[in-house]
Amino acid sequence: MSATAPPALDSTLPQLGRGFVWQDLAVGQRLRTFRRTVTETDxxxxxxxxxxxxxxxxxxxxxxxxxxxxxxPAALTYSLIEGFLLQTMIQGTGLAMLELSQKIHGPVRVGDSIEAMVEVTGIRPTSQGGRAVVTSRIDVFNQRAEAVMTYVATRLLAGRT
Incomplete structure (x- = not known):
C-alpha cells in the first residue's frame, strides 16, 4: 500500500461559510435565519x-x-440574531456597522425560540474599492410568530474583487 501525499491547498476554491458580497444582494430580497431557543445559561x-x-x-x-x-435583555435577543447574521450572511464580507435603529415590540423570555426575517431595503455602492452601504430591516419573532423586535441595520459590505 503506497501513501499518497495530500494535495496542495487550492486558495481558488469557494470558501464555505463566507457571507454575501453586496453584488449578491438585491433590494427587496428576503432571507430567514435559523431558530434558536434562549436558555438560562445564555x-x-x-x-x-x-x-x-x-x-x-x-x-x-x-x-x-x-x-x-x-x-x-433585548440586547441579548439582538446579539443572538446578529450572531446568526454574522455566521451566515456577512462572515468575511461585513466591514462595519454604520447605523442601527431598534424597536422592541414584546418581551423574550428564557425558553422562547427566536428567529428573524431579513429584508434588504437599500444598496448604495461607494466610490471606494467596490464596497457598498447595505441597509436591511430585521424582524425578530418568537415561537408563536409574534414580532418581538424590529431593527434597521446599515452596514458597509465588501464587494467582489
Whole structure:
C-alpha cells in the first residue's frame, strides 16, 4: 500500500461559510435565519459579561417586575440574531456597522425560540474599492410568530474583487 501525499491547498476554491458580497444582494430580497431557543445559561452568561445585573434578570419571579416569566435583555435577543447574521450572511464580507435603529415590540423570555426575517431595503455602492452601504430591516419573532423586535441595520459590505 503506497501513501499518497495530500494535495496542495487550492486558495481558488469557494470558501464555505463566507457571507454575501453586496453584488449578491438585491433590494427587496428576503432571507430567514435559523431558530434558536434562549436558555438560562445564555441569560446568565450575558448579564455576567455585560454587567446588566438588574433584579428582573437575576431574580426569578422578581415581584417588582412588569414582565412575567424569566425575561432576557433585548440586547441579548439582538446579539443572538446578529450572531446568526454574522455566521451566515456577512462572515468575511461585513466591514462595519454604520447605523442601527431598534424597536422592541414584546418581551423574550428564557425558553422562547427566536428567529428573524431579513429584508434588504437599500444598496448604495461607494466610490471606494467596490464596497457598498447595505441597509436591511430585521424582524425578530418568537415561537408563536409574534414580532418581538424590529431593527434597521446599515452596514458597509465588501464587494467582489
Amino acid at each position: 441569560l446568565v452568561n450575558f448579564i455576567g459579561v455585560t454587567g446588566m445585573l438588574e433584579a428582573i434578570f437575576i431574580e426569578e419571579g422578581y415581584a417588582g417586575g412588569a414582565i412575567t416569566g424569566r425575561p432576557v
